[in-house]
Amino acid sequence: MTAQTAFDLILRRALLRGAAEPFDIGVRGGRIAAIEPTIRSEAAEIDLGGQLALPGFVDTHIHLDKACLLGRCEHNHGSLPEAIRAVAGMKRDFTVEDVYARGAKVLERAIVHGTTRMRTHVEIDPRIALRSFEAIKALKRDYAWAIDLSLCVFPQEGLTNDPGAEELLIQALRDGGETIGGCPYTDTDPNAHLERIFDLAQEFDVDVDLHLDFDLDPSWWHLDEVCRQTERRNYQGRVAIGHATKLSALPPERMKAATAQLAKAGVAVTVLPATDLYLMGREATHNTPRGLTLAHKLADNGVVCSVATNNVLNPFTPFGDASLLRMANFYANVAHASVGDFDTCLDLVTELPARLMNLRDYGIRVGNPADLIVLDTQDSSSAIAELPDIVMGFKNGRQTFERPRPALFRPGP
Numbered sequence: 001m002t003a004q005t006a007f008d009l010i011l012r013r014a015l016l017r018g019a020a021e022p023f024d025i026g027v028r029g030g031r032i033a034a035i036e037p038t039i040r041s042e043a044a045e046i047d048l049g050g051q052l053a054l055p056g057f058v059d060t061h062i063h064l065d066k067a068c069l070l071g072r073c074e075h076n077h078g079s080l081p082e083a084i085r086a087v088a089g090m091k092r093d094f095t096v097e098d099v100y101a102r103g104a105k106v107l108e109r110a111i112v113h114g115t116t117r118m119r120t121h122v123e124i125d126p127r128i129a130l131r132s133f134e135a136i137k138a139l140k141r142d143y144a145w146a147i148d149l150s151l152c153v154f155p156q157e158g159l160t161n162d163p164g165a166e167e168l169l170i171q172a173l174r175d176g177g178e179t180i181g182g183c184p185y186t187d188t189d190p191n192a193h194l195e196r197i198f199d200l201a202q203e204f205d206v207d208v209d210l211h212l213d214f215d216l217d218p219s220w221w222h223l224d225e226v227c228r229q230t231e232r233r234n235y236q237g238r239v240a241i242g243h244a245t246k247l248s249a250l251p252p253e254r255m256k257a258a259t260a261q262l263a264k265a266g267v268a269v270t271v272l273p274a275t276d277l278y279l280m281g282r283e284a285t286h287n288t289p290r291g292l293t294l295a296h297k298l299a300d301n302g303v304v305c306s307v308a309t310n311n312v313l314n315p316f317t318p319f320g321d322a323s324l325l326r327m328a329n330f331y332a333n334v335a336h337a338s339v340g341d342f343d344t345c346l347d348l349v350t351e352l353p354a355r356l357m358n359l360r361d362y363g364i365r366v367g368n369p370a371d372l373i374v375l376d377t378q379d380s381s382s383a384i385a386e387l388p389d390i391v392m393g394f395k396n397g398r399q400t401f402e403r404p405r406p407a408l409f410r411p412g413p
Helices: 080-091 096-112 131-142 165-174 190-204 223-232 245-249 252-265 273-279 295-300 324-334 339-347 351-356 380-386
Strands: 009-016 023-028 031-036 044-047 052-054 057-062 115-123 148-154 179-182 207-212 239-243 267-271 305-307 372-375 390-395 398-402
Touching (some): 052 380, 057 096, 057 305, 057 351, 096 115, 096 390, 096 398, 131 148, 148 165, 165 190, 179 190, 190 207, 207 223, 223 252, 252 267, 267 351, 273 324, 305 351, 324 339
Parallel strands (some): 009 044, 009 052, 239 267, 267 305
Antiparallel strands (some): 009 023, 052 372, 372 390, 390 398
C-alpha cells in the first residue's frame, strides 16, 4: 500500500494484461503516477471492478477523408482500379465541411470502440488539393480530447504522372503532415515514385507508410525496391507497407525469404482484412483465394505488424464500424488463428501498431499519458474470442466515454 499521495484520480481494481490480481492506477497531471496493489488517496476514484484495462487500440491505417460515400455512387464495381476511379470522380466535389462531417462520424465510432491513437491517410493531388487535409487537421484539433490523430499525406493516383501533386504534397508536409505515403502501383514509373517519396521523407524527417503490392500476382512486386530504399537511407524502423496481399500468394519457401527480408530491412506490414478480403480474388469462379497476409505469423518471425481498418462504407469497403477489436477478431477467424495466437492477435491492434508508429509513450506504465480503455472481461485472450463490450475510456486521465452494461428485463411470475 502506497503512502498518502496527491492524485487527481484513482482507477481502482484495474486488471492489467499478464497480472493475476487487479491494481490501482493513480493519475496526476494527465499521466500515470503510480500503479500499485492499493493506493491510499482521497482523490476522486472510479472502480473498474477487476475488468481488463488496455492502453487503447492503435489504428495505423484508415482513410477518414473518403469514408461514408456509399450513398453517392452505385456500388456496382468490385476491383481495386474501379474503386480508385469511383472515388477519384467524387472527390473533385469534396468540400472541407463535407470531409470533416464524414470523418467525424467515423472518428466518433472509433473512439467509443476504444481507439486512442490513429494514423489517417489523406489524399493530396490536384483534384482534391488540400481540402481534405484542412478538414482532417481540424478533426485532429477538435478531437484531441479523446484521440491522438496523426496525418499521413499521400498521392493516391500517382506522383510522377500527376503534375502538381508533388508541390501540394510538399505544402502539406510543411503544414502539418506527419508521415508521407505513396502508391507506386498507380504510377507510370513506380520506382521513381518510391525514390521521390523517400527523398521527401528524408528532407522533412518523417516516416514512410506505403500502399504496396495490392494484388495476388507474386511474379512481380515493389517490395524489393522498398527494402532497398529503406536500407540505403538507414530508414529501418521508419517504413511500413499496407495491404501487401502478394505475400499471401507466396509458396512457403518464398514466404520465408520475404519474411527474413522484411525483418532485416526493418519494414513493417499492416494488414487490412476488410478491404483485402473484399477486393482480392474477385476474378475467381470458385475456390476463391483469401488474399490475407498472415500478420501474426510475420510478427512471430520478427516483423512488426498491425491489423487496421482502412476504409469504412465506401467503394473499397462497403462495411465497417471502426472497431479494431472486431477487426482483430475478423482477422483471427480468416487467418485460422489458434487459441495460442489470440494474444498476438490482440497485440496486432495494441502494442505492435504502437511500435510501427514509433509511439514512445504508449502503454499503461508510470510516466505515460493516462490513456486506457476498459473491457468487460477478465482475460486478454477472451478479448479476441468473445468480443466483450468496451465499457469506458480515458484520455490523459479524463474519462471520454462510458457504455452501460445491458440490462435484461425478465418477465414477472
